[in-house]
Amino acid sequence: MTWQVLSGLLAVVPLGMMPAAHAESNMPVLEQAASSDDIPIYTPPKKFTPRARVGGSLRGTEGSDPEIVALVPDHVGLTVKQNPVLNWFLSKPTTYPLRFTLSDTRAVKPIYEGPVPAPTQPGIQSLDLKKLGLTLEPDIQYRWYISAIRNADSPSNDIVAGGVIERCEFSACLVETSVNLTCDRQSVQRNAVKGFWYDAMACLCTLIDASPTDAPLRRMRAALLKQVGLHGVAEWDLQSLSKASR
Structure with missing residues (x-):
């Protein structure tokens, strides 16, 4: 989707009026319960701006077109990193x-607009801003989008998903919130409860990429996704683990 069309969309649908995500799915959830001690609890930041997510529902995967969902809360999500992973x-x-x-x-005008390599497999994907040479300034809100171009001559038909991210100034994060800079299960829990959605989710996805059949990690990710209303993606993720375990 071109930036002009995105700007038009935001002009027509203000930030506070974007449709809330009501993710629906008929896919069963695994009948395995993670220990309550393992489940990360996401606490939204005090500077709460609702309805910041574009797209967000998973309606079903039987159609000819792919569905894209940004793994973000429906408000401005925080990061401590200059070059976070989305x-x-x-x-x-x-x-x-x-x-x-x-x-x-x-x-x-956008800071950056460029192609994304098409994934060969469905599921949860990562985009590293460092590899794109992009750096976020502190205390500034950035919008980001992933778009599938169905017709280059008709940008309004693009499939679009995205969210809003803000970077916390590093020293303030360390002093005021004790953000955790490591990447392990404990840091996922600590960063989630401190409100650093992007850092908690990116770390969790990195851990799962390294151990794709680790069921407790998958349940941790599903729990975080459900807490921000992304039930369809959470259930898809758990079902894919169930199929891989057979």
Whole structure:
């Protein structure tokens, strides 16, 4: 989707009026309960701006078009990192060109707009801003989008998902919130409860990529996703683990 169309969408649908995500899915959840001590609890930041997510529901994967979901809360999510990793979901492989857009909410034109390599497998994907040479300034809100281009001549038909991210100034995060800079199960829990959604989710996805059949890790991710209303993606993720374990 071109930046002009995205700007038009935001002009028509203000931040506080974007449709809330009501993810629906008929897929069964695994009948395995994680220990309550293992479940990360996400606490939204005090500076709470609702309805910041674009897209967000998983309606079903039987159609011809892929579905894209940004793995973000429906408000401005926080990170402590200058070059965070963004996570998103693709329901099926696609031949549509994919594009990533990053914009400073204070500016008209995007900071970056470029192609994204098409994943060969469906599921949860990662996009590392460091590899793109992108750095977030502290205390500034940035919008980001993943778009599937269905028709280059008709940008309004693009499939779009995205969210809003803000970086906490490093020294303030360390002093005021004791953000955890390591990546393990404990840091996922601590960063989630401190409100650092992007850092908790990116670390959890990294751990799962290293151990894709680790059921407790998958249940931790599903719990976080459900806490921000992304039930369909959480259940898809758990079901894919169930199939892989057979």
